Amino acid sequence: MGKFKFAFYWAASCGGCEIAVLDTDEKILDVVEKADIVFWPVAIDVKKKNVEAFQDKSIDVCFFNGAIRTSENEEMAHLLRKKSKVLVSFGACACFGGIPGLANVSNREEIFTLVYKELPSVVNPGGVTPQTSYKAPEGELTLPVIYDTVKALHQVVDVDYFLPGCPPTPELITKAVTAIFEGNLPPKGSTLAPEKALCEECPLEIVEKKIPEVKRPYEVSPDGKRCLLEQGLICMGINTRSGCGAQCIKANMPCRGCMGPTPEVSDQGAKLISAIASILGVEGEETKSDEETARLISQIRDPLGTFYRYTLPVSLLKRKVMQK
Numbered sequence: 001m002g003k004f005k006f007a008f009y010w011a012a013s014c015g016g017c018e019i020a021v022l023d024t025d026e027k028i029l030d031v032v033e034k035a036d037i038v039f040w041p042v043a044i045d046v047k048k049k050n051v052e053a054f055q056d057k058s059i060d061v062c063f064f065n066g067a068i069r070t071s072e073n074e075e076m077a078h079l080l081r082k083k084s085k086v087l088v089s090f091g092a093c094a095c096f097g098g099i100p101g102l103a104n105v106s107n108r109e110e111i112f113t114l115v116y117k118e119l120p121s122v123v124n125p126g127g128v129t130p131q132t133s134y135k136a137p138e139g140e141l142t143l144p145v146i147y148d149t150v151k152a153l154h155q156v157v158d159v160d161y162f163l164p165g166c167p168p169t170p171e172l173i174t175k176a177v178t179a180i181f182e183g184n185l186p187p188k189g190s191t192l193a194p195e196k197a198l199c200e201e202c203p204l205e206i207v208e209k210k211i212p213e214v215k216r217p218y219e220v221s222p223d224g225k226r227c228l229l230e231q232g233l234i235c236m237g238i239n240t241r242s243g244c245g246a247q248c249i250k251a252n253m254p255c256r257g258c259m260g261p262t263p264e265v266s267d268q269g270a271k272l273i274s275a276i277a278s279i280l281g282v283e284g285e286e287t288k289s290d291e292e293t294a295r296l297i298s299q300i301r302d303p304l305g306t307f308y309r310y311t312l313p314v315s316l317l318k319r320k321v322m323q324k
């Protein structure tokens, strides 16, 4: 068999997933030995028209990172789906919508108004916002349409595998690439990461069953031994998929859920809200007054950004309902 043909693409994301590929260090040389990278806009100069000229299904594996935020993201998702035998949703933004997906609490008009007209640092006397078409003397210039709603990759095209994380760790990437080379991939639709919850690979000890107060990271100096949740920090390890090596926990930061939910959980945020509600309070206390409940809830400063930081577009809510 000849060399594999790989493609990498960057849609609506920060670019960290591209760096994660390079973080595989010398193992990237094994990839280059066994695979030709036929499309990777951040690294090689292959144009969209070149990809359009590829035969259908001629790319063996395409690693697609980033959410679907614009018409260009969607167009490239359809093109790369058509040209690839295997399409991998790579990273939290492609798998769940990720950080860009938090924009689903708003819409394009509100975002443009804030960013181009209202922010204190903006000087825009004409109130100009991005247009999709502009007739310049030299000809028409176009920009992609920014959508009101951010979507995960599988919400617009068929996806074969999911490789989550913000970004996916070099270990998980290497394992996935090895499985591809050895023809050892799991069934279509699988997530290429362990199924168990992060708490199961966490080195910290769970002692208490209740958390009396919720705190923010700057208010706590974790003792390095006890579960961060017990120390008042909202940690999403309970229902977040493992595989990252608990790297945030080892740096004394609570898990934010970037590996997405464990397989049995359909809504990562709702599940954690339910779990936190059941352990918030004092040991032995059966009921709480409404005032005490309100006080504890008010300690969670950013519920949406805490519980749905990476998964709003694939949650039951998906987005805020906007007035037309």
Ligand code: SF4
Pocket: 198, 199, 200, 202, 203, 204, 205, 206, 226, 227, 228, 229, 230, 235, 236, 237, 238, 249, 254, 255
């Ligand atoms: S909640 Fe967080 S800190 Fe506690 S055991 Fe789970 S992953 Fe570790």
Ligand code: SF4
Pocket: 165, 166, 198, 240, 241, 244, 245, 246, 247, 248, 249, 254, 255, 256, 257, 258, 259, 260
């Ligand atoms: S600890 Fe949580 S937020 Fe941090 S890398 Fe792991 S899954 Fe992601």
